[in-house]
Amino acid sequence: MEKKNVALRKCSRGHEYEKSKELPVCPLCWIGYYHRKAGSDFPEDLAAPALRALLNAKLIKLADLSKVTEKEVAELHGMGPKALGELKKVMKKAKVSFKKK
Numbered sequence: 001m002e003k004k005n006v007a008l009r010k011c012s013r014g015h016e017y018e019k020s021k022e023l024p025v026c027p028l029c030w031i032g033y034y035h036r037k038a039g040s041d042f043p044e045d046l047a048a049p050a051l052r053a054l055l056n057a058k059l060i061k062l063a064d065l066s067k068v069t070e071k072e073v074a075e076l077h078g079m080g081p082k083a084l085g086e087l088k089k090v091m092k093k094a095k096v097s098f099k100k101k
Contacts, residue, residue: 043090049078050087062096070098 009019011026019025030048041061042051053076059065065073065087074084091097 043086046086047078047080047083050076050080050083053078062091062094065091066096066099068099069101073098 007019010016011029013029015026015028017026057076073079
């Protein structure tokens with residue numbers, strides 16, 4: 001098996017990881033990277049799979065959640081009950097609600 005071209009890197013927080021085309025940033029710190037890259041205002045402590053699910057569904061900001069129903073968000077691959085609960089809490093503070101059926 002041929003070894004992929006990877007370079008051992010250390011992120012700004014001191015985590016070591018193998019940088020490659022598929023993994024351009026530290027996997028332990030990636031959530032902050034994608035928050036900044038996407039310009040997202042979702043909570044920083046939102047689980048990584050849930051954040052990926054939202055971004056892949058083109059839901060970048062809290063306000064975008066008003067375009068979809070709660071059921072549609074809950075059905076996204078990677079969105080669990082805990083993440084949905086966190087989103088609802090943040091949405092309530094921001095006075096944003098899911099689309100009604």
